[in-house]
Amino acid sequence: MIRKQKDKQDQLLTTASGIPVGDNQNSLTAGERGPVLIQDYHMMEKLAHFNRERIPERIVHAKGSGAYGHLTVKHDISKYTCAKLFDEINKKTECFVRFSTVGGEQGSADAERDPRGFAVKLYTEEGNWDLVGNNTPIFFIRDGVKFPDFIHTQKRCPMRHVKDPNMMWDFWSLSPESLHQVTILFSDRGIPATYRHMNGYGSHTFSMINDKGKRVWCKFHFKTNQGIMNLSANQAERMKGEDPDHAQRDLFDAIERGEYPSWRFCIQVMSEEQAEKVEFNPFDLTKVWSHKMWPLIDVGVLELNRNPVNYFAEVEQSAFSPSDVVPGIGFSPDKMLQARIMSYPDAQRYRLGTNYQQLDVNRPRCPYENYQRDGQMSQGFGGDQPNYDPNSIQGTPKENREYNEPALDIGHAIVDRYDHRKGNDDxxxxxxxxxxxxxxxxxxxxxxxxxxxxxxxxxxxxxxxxxxxxxxxxxxxxxxxxxxxxxxxxxxxxxx
Structure with a gap:
């Protein structure tokens, strides 16, 4: 419930240490389009505190379903990326996919009007690639510093402990950048009928780098081969009462029957030169790229064909982090992506433990070596090798600078908090x-x-x-x- 303050001046917003906050709407970036600087402690504190607000379920995407499968490459995109999972036609890469609702708790209904999480973990020969997206190509906000505030509006009122439309609509009405996503959320596609009958999107702008060091910007799409199906508002209300777990049941039962769901995996590609000239910020998570100007390019097929045998071990303990990209795939100055790069693995370390990557569902399928030791749930990784680098011991893990990405020229940027609404058409x-x-x-x-x-x-x-x-x-x-x-x-x- 939002309470009006009568005859009182607004209080000063401060950090938990009492330090006044000058700007709570814009992260500190190098230039108007980013990237975000790690020195923005206010944003870091907000996100780190936000990750620790609930025990033990996920803060967002708490209720989910998952399955194993593989991504099969059908088209050559080597001119865009040197990522090894794409280096052969018909090459298959094992994957685990987790679907979820965003705002509800673990016991909430699958038929809520809510975006759906669509997170893909690909176990490649060069490490895990986590493509952590939703069933919509955009999001409500474009700056990660606002994410804790937004999610608070989707959760329960801290006093009455019920969902409060005033919180939700108050935030949206003061954040016009949310309008595009709000229009999708309340449209016919606002309540997917099942996880099998919806698209998935990486949503953010990422980069691809080829073997010549040439970078392009890209967006990732998963187009359902089952067709789009949605629930009306009345159908959803009825489903919540009849079977609150209908999406979990549908996915599991379909795979058990051998009706393996699949999606076309596609990309959109924009050159660095085009990004400099386009009239909108191509790294803005509230914007889509025109399919006419940047058409979908078919890459392959994602198929799910194996159910987990232990929900907790494999679905609840699965951990996805947008920071996990493989050589040939990179980030962009997308402010929301930059915040998630830090926030997601921090959330996993808090929720699952320091060594969450050693759990079987999260473990790379390729050889892996590093100097991390000890901590909660450590499996004794590393043996008698030194736990520091550099060292003079032969046979220990060494860096290879061939994997460094080419430099990204952001020009003569001035570090400041730039108003993300200035010059933006929402x-x-x-x-x-x-x-x-x-x-x-x-x-x-x-x-x-x-x-x-x-x-x-x-x-x-x-x-x-x-x-x-x-x-x-x-x-x-x-x-x-x-x-x-x-x-x-x-x-x-x-x-x-």
Missing amino acids: FTQAGDLYRLMTDDEQQRLVENIVNSLKNANKVIQERQIVHFYNADHEYGERIAKHLKLTLPKKQGVKTT
Whole structure:
């Protein structure tokens, strides 16, 4: 519940050590497009504290389902990447995939209106590659410093311990960058019917590097071969009562029957030169890349064909970290990705223990050597070898600079906290998506939003309506009519 402060000045936001916070909306970056600097302690403290707020289930994606399978390469993309898993046609790489809801607890229903996690662990010959995404190509925010705040709005009110629409819509109405994802969430695709009948996306912008050191930017897509199927709002309400675990049951039973689900694995590729000239920030997680300008390139097929035999050991203890990329795959200045690179492995060390990579489901299938020793759940890795580097002992692990990525030129960047909304259009793509929908799809979108937004305070409703109106006049007017609201004469809203 959001309480209004009467006749009081706003309190000063500080760190846990009492140090005043000058900017809680923008991370500290080298240049307007990043990357994020590790010296941004405020962001680090927020994310590290956030990772430790719940014991023992995951903070997000707590309820999930998983299965094993393989990725089979069908097309040559060696001109883009030197990653060895792509170096032969028909090459198969073992994988483990975990699907999940985002906001609910372990006992929550599978039919909630919520994004779905789509995390893929590929056990390659050069280490594990974790592609940790969702069933949507975008997200609600574009800066990781806001992630704990956003997830708090999707969880329970800290006083009443119930979900509170005021928290959710208050944040969204003050964060117009969320509008594109909100439009997807309340559309017909907001509640996937099963995990098998939805797409998956890496969502972030990543990089690919070929054997000549040439870098391109890329996005990863998994397109379901089962077809898209979704639940209506009424169907979802009924399903939550009849079978709250329906998605888990469906995935497991389909694999047991030999009906192995599969997805087309595709990429979009953008050159560094194109990224410099494109009118929007290509590293912005709230934006999609036009398929007309950057068409999907087929790579292979992902198939799931083996169920876990112990849910806790293999699904609950599976750990995914966007920091795990293999040679030939790299990061980008995407601010959300940069935050997740640090935050996810930190969460796994807290939740599972220091040596979570030694658990069988997370263990690389290729040889691996390092100088990490001891800690919770250590399996005695390393034997009598030294636990330091450099050392003069022959046969110990040594670095190989051939695996270094080529330098990334970010120009003469000035380190500052850049307003991520300045120069960003948060409305056009959401409006484009609305206008692509049929009349029936638009009607259901409006009804879904109204049924949720009507539970929020009127001042929040009025603030949020402006965002819908700015995306498309009809979009905003239809929602306003249902809520019996009058649109202000002058559109626009001040956000912080």
